[in-house]
Amino acid sequence: MKKVYFTIALLALANTAYSQTVESNHSYKNLGFTQVPTVTIGGHINVIGSYASQEDAYSEEKLENVISDVNSSGAASSGSQLDLNNRASDNGNGALDASITFDVNGINDYGFKYGAFIELNANTTNNSWSKDTNSRQSYVYGESFLGKFEVGNTLGASQKMKVDASTFARAAGGINGEYLNYINLPSIAKTGSTSTATPLFILIPELPTAHGGYATGFNNLYYACDENGDGVINTASELECYNDNANDNYRLNFEQMQNATKVSYYTPEIFGFQLGASYTPDTGNKGTSGHLTSRLDAGDIDDVIEYGASFTQTVYGVGISASFTGEKGKSESKTATSTTPVKYEAFREDLDAYQYGANINFWGLTIGGSMGNWQNSLFYKEKTLNPNTEEGTYNTYGAAYEFGPVNLSFGCFNSKFQKNEYQAYSGGVDFKVGKGFMPYVEFTSFKFTPYDTTIENNKGYVILAGFLFNF
Amino acid sequence: MKKLFLIILFGLLACKADNPNVVNKFPQDPELKRLNRNGKMFSDEKGIILFQNKENKTESKKETKEQENLWKKSFKTISKILPISTADEESGLIVTDWGNAKNDSNLYKINIIITGNTFDKNNITLTVFKKSNNQKTVEDKEFEENILNKIFNTNK
Numbered sequence: 001m002k003k004v005y006f007t008i009a010l011l012a013l014a015n016t017a018y019s020q021t022v023e024s025n026h027s028y029k030n031l032g033f034t035q036v037p038t039v040t041i042g043g044h045i046n047v048i049g050s051y052a053s054q055e056d057a058y059s060e061e062k063l064e065n066v067i068s069d070v071n072s073s074g075a076a077s078s079g080s081q082l083d084l085n086n087r088a089s090d091n092g093n094g095a096l097d098a099s100i101t102f103d104v105n106g107i108n109d110y111g112f113k114y115g116a117f118i119e120l121n122a123n124t125t126n127n128s129w130s131k132d133t134n135s136r137q138s139y140v141y142g143e144s145f146l147g148k149f150e151v152g153n154t155l156g157a158s159q160k161m162k163v164d165a166s167t168f169a170r171a172a173g174g175i176n177g178e179y180l181n182y183i184n185l186p187s188i189a190k191t192g193s194t195s196t197a198t199p200l201f202i203l204i205p206e207l208p209t210a211h212g213g214y215a216t217g218f219n220n221l222y223y224a225c226d227e228n229g230d231g232v233i234n235t236a237s238e239l240e241c242y243n244d245n246a247n248d249n250y251r252l253n254f255e256q257m258q259n260a261t262k263v264s265y266y267t268p269e270i271f272g273f274q275l276g277a278s279y280t281p282d283t284g285n286k287g288t289s290g291h292l293t294s295r296l297d298a299g300d301i302d303d304v305i306e307y308g309a310s311f312t313q314t315v316y317g318v319g320i321s322a323s324f325t326g327e328k329g330k331s332e333s334k335t336a337t338s339t340t341p342v343k344y345e346a347f348r349e350d351l352d353a354y355q356y357g358a359n360i361n362f363w364g365l366t367i368g369g370s371m372g373n374w375q376n377s378l379f380y381k382e383k384t385l386n387p388n389t390e391e392g393t394y395n396t397y398g399a400a401y402e403f404g405p406v407n408l409s410f411g412c413f414n415s416k417f418q419k420n421e422y423q424a425y426s427g428g429v430d431f432k433v434g435k436g437f438m439p440y441v442e443f444t445s446f447k448f449t450p451y452d453t454t455i456e457n458n459k460g461y462v463i464l465a466g467f468l469f470n471f
Numbered sequence: 472m473k474k475l476f477l478i479i480l481f482g483l484l485a486c487k488a489d490n491p492n493v494v495n496k497f498p499q500d501p502e503l504k505r506l507n508r509n510g511k512m513f514s515d516e517k518g519i520i521l522f523q524n525k526e527n528k529t530e531s532k533k534e535t536k537e538q539e540n541l542w543k544k545s546f547k548t549i550s551k552i553l554p555i556s557t558a559d560e561e562s563g564l565i566v567t568d569w570g571n572a573k574n575d576s577n578l579y580k581i582n583i584i585i586t587g588n589t590f591d592k593n594n595i596t597l598t599v600f601k602k603s604n605n606q607k608t609v610e611d612k613e614f615e616e617n618i619l620n621k622i623f624n625t626n627k
Contacts, residue, residue, distance in 0.1 A: 039521045044506045101503075119503070137500070148497045160498035173505060269494040276498065310498070436512030471512040471519070 037106030037115060043122065045469045046097040048172065052182040053091060054460030093182065098122035099136060113143040117154075135287075137259050150264040153287060156278035157264055158325035159210050161308030164357040164370030165398030165411040166205055167321075171428025171442035172464045175396060175413035176204045179426065179444040179462040185216065199387075199450035201422040202415035203254075205370060205396045207327050207353045208377050209283060209304060210258045215374075215392060215417040229335045229347030229380065257283040257301070264306075272313035280304040282332070301351050301378070304329035319361035326354030331378055351377045357396070369397035374417070387451065392417040405432035419451035436470040541590050541622075545597075548622045549581050569602065572614070578602045579611065581618065592623060 100122045105115040118138040139152025166176035173179075180203060200215035208214060225241035264278040284300035308325035331348035357370025374392030383389055398411030410427045428442035447459040513519045542560050549555070553567035563585030572579040580600045587594025597619055601611040 041519050041521050042511060046506075143495065143497070145493075145495070148495075155500055157498075160500060162501070167501065169505070173502075177505075266497045269496050271492045274498070308498075430509070432509050435510050438509040468506065468509065469512075470506060470509060 037104050040103040040105070041100065042103065043100040043471055044098065045122075046172075046178075046466060047469075048095045048097070048178060048464055048466035050093045050095065050182050050465075051091055051463045052093070052460065053462075054183060055456075055458045095181070096123070097178075111144065114141065116140045145268070147265060147267045150266075151262075153259040153261055154264070155258055156209070156262055156280065156304075156306035156327070157266065157276035157308040158207055158278070158306040158327050158355075159258060160264075161274070161276050161310045161323050162325045162355060162357065162370070163310065163321050163323040163359055163368065164205050164355070165368055165396035165413070167357075167359060168361075168366045168368065168400040168409060169398065169411050169426070169428065170400060170407045170409040170430045171440040172466070174398070174409060174411040174426040174428055174442070174444070175424050176206070177426070177442070178464055179424075179442065179446075180204065182462045182464075183446060183460060185448075199420045199448075199452055199455055200417055201420050201448060202374070202392055202394050202417045203422060203424075205355070205372060205394055205413055205415075206254070207325070207355060207372065208257075208351055208374055209260075209280075209301065209306070209327055209329075210254065212254045213257045213283065213301065214378055215420075216254075227333075227335075229333060229382070230385075256286070259286060260304075261285045261287075262304075262306075269312065272311050274310045274312070276308045276310075278304075278306040280306070280329075283329075284332070300332040301329040302332050304351065317362060320358070321361075322356075322358035324354070324356040326352075328352050347381050349376050349379045349381055353377050353392075364402040366400045366402075367398070369395065371395045387418050390416070390419050406430075407432075421447075421449040421451075423447045423449075430468075437467065438470075439465075439467040441465045541595060542585050545583050545585070545595065545622050549583065549618060552618070553579060553581055576603065579614070592619060595619070595622070 098121075100120045102118045102120075103115070104117070105113065107113045116139065119136040121134055121136055135153070137152070137154040139150050139154040141148060141150045143149070164176075166174055169175065169177060171177075185201070202211065202215050204211060225238050227238050227241070228235065260280045260283040262278045262280040264276065266276040267274055280301075280303075282300055282302050283304060304327055306325070306327040308323060310321065310323040312319075312321045314320070329351035331346045331350060333346060333348045334344035335347050337343050337345045353372070353374040355370055355372035357368065359366055359368030372394045376389060376391055379389060380386050392415070394413065394415035396411060396413050398409065400407065400409035407430050408428070411425075413422075413424045413426075415422045424444060424446040426442060426444035428440060430438050430440035432438055442464045443461065444464075445459070445461040447457070449457050542563055542565070546555070546558060546565055549565060549567060552572050553570045555565065556568045557564065557566040563583075565581075565583040567579075567581045569578045569580045571577070572581075578601070580602075582596075582598045582600075584596045585594060586596055597615050599611040599614045599618065600608050601614070602608045
């Protein structure tokens with residue numbers, strides 16, 4: 001790992017130093033070494049009306065099958081009722097998402113650009129994607145002829161460089177968009193060591209760190225709180241973890257890892273080709289130093305390297321973009337294997353996942369798709385603790401058409417994780433009324449097919465209509 | 472991994488800074504990209520500029536003023552030669568109708584695009600087309616130079 005640090009430090013220094021040797025076109029050299037940076041404020045407000053319909057099994061006010069070795073007061077009690085509330089039980093809802101961005105940009109007399117970017121959540125409540133955070137991302141950057149460095153809490157190279165059917169989705173974001181906030185996940189929980197496993201699904205076309213760290217099911221705390229790797233929540237520490245987070249049990253929390261503190265480097269586009277890489281020391285480092293400590297087993301991932309290669313080019317009016325991205329890391333989940341001296345061994349597999357995709361654009365029409373493979377990332381090493389060992393895979397495909405101010409898109413997402421299948425189809429239309437103002441309508445149907453036959457299949461649809469105001 | 476980074480670094484060093492095939496364009500947050508695809512109310516890319524270097528602002532205003540002057544002077548000059556068909560100050564475009572601009576039997580049409588911000592000959596693209604009855608449309612370089620001289624007051 002020292003080599004990685006050394007290389008990144010070398011590149012950062014070269015990036016800054018080399019820029020000093022490049023004669024810039026900048027014409028304010030008589031003003032001193034640097035100019036006053038420009039500060040730009042922006043943001044968005046997304047007002048959303050929704051109607052959701054989901055088959056009964058997952059849409060009751062209380063979950064049907066929630067029986068666990070953790071009872072409602074937090075004590076270990078095999079077979080007791082958790083009595084957890086479900087998520088959205090109403091069909092019709094109104095919601096609003098908002099954010100404010102601050103973009104600070106400076107340039108020195110030699111053409112070296114530097115700055116910072118902060119995106120604050122401006123919601124009246126927390127949202128289900130990013131839990132309680134008040135900022136979605138904040139980072140500083142340096143940019144020169146040699147490329148761009150980003151340091152801070154922001155997305156990594158694999159997420160920023162990926163190309164798939166959600167890249168061109170319109171309206172509310174389609175298969176990787178807002179609709180997931182309006183559906184309930186399968187609600188069965190484990191019942192001690194003899195139970196069937198909670199069905200976990202890949203719900204969005206992302207690699208594990210952008211998917212909250214692992215596949216998602218209603219009872220994801222079994223992943224985060226199983227500190228000794230026995231597949232059961234029953235120790236005092238595990239119960240404490242479980243109950244501390246029980247109220248957030250139903251939240252999706254896809255964004256809980258993706259903004260971990262990292263350093264990223266992107267080359268310039270050279271003949272349309274671009275490379276990028278990010279390094280995250282610990283996905284549990286998500287902000288201030290006051291939150292640096294994490295549990296020995298908090299489901300975090302250490303030494304995450306994200307990488308990406310992309311190609312973007314326009315040939316005879318046909319735009320082509322393609323990418324290959326991936327991520328590697330080490331599971332932080334460890335358990336003691338001896339007492340004197342204490343030794344720990346990871347009980348989950350390492351992270352190793354990748355995806356590739358391409359889009360083609362011509363005459364206002366865009367078509368594209370992608371494939372992703374999580375392999376056996378973060379599975380229990382003890383194979384019997386996994387429901388099965390089939391790799392997590394997914395694919396997307398879709399099309400979009402731009403006709404003046406009207407934009408249409410359609411996308412499809414299929415995934416399989418340990419033989420639990422998830423499928424979503426989404427179609428949307430948006431209309432550019434004026435600069436920064438866009439009403440839209442979107443319809444998305446979805447279907448869960450758990451591998452465990454004791455858990456019912458479930459399907460439904462979500463209709464979203466709203467308007468996006470961007471300033 | 473280290474070798475890969477070093478190869479990239481040396482590859483970039485080998486490229487020239489002014490190589491048009493090397494573009495400082497970097498990937499963005501896909502979520503923000505989606506939200507911004509319809510543009511922003513106050514600008515297409517970023518938003519409302521709160522603070523900016525005063526000198527930068529002054530220079531920018533000066534350049535805008537000069538650009539306006541160049542457009543207005545061009546408009547004033549060629550409107551005396553031929554009737555204007557299309558003119559747009561924001562895009563810097565001025566197009567005339569076909570007409571008889573000289574005392575001959577040929578028809579002329581003038582296109583002007585203001586391409587830069589300062590009152591400079593390099594910032595104006597002027598084309599004069601000439602069409603006679605039995606000939607193809609050709610460019611009249613001499614007339615172009617004549618008009619440019621009128622715009623920049625260099626006629627003797």
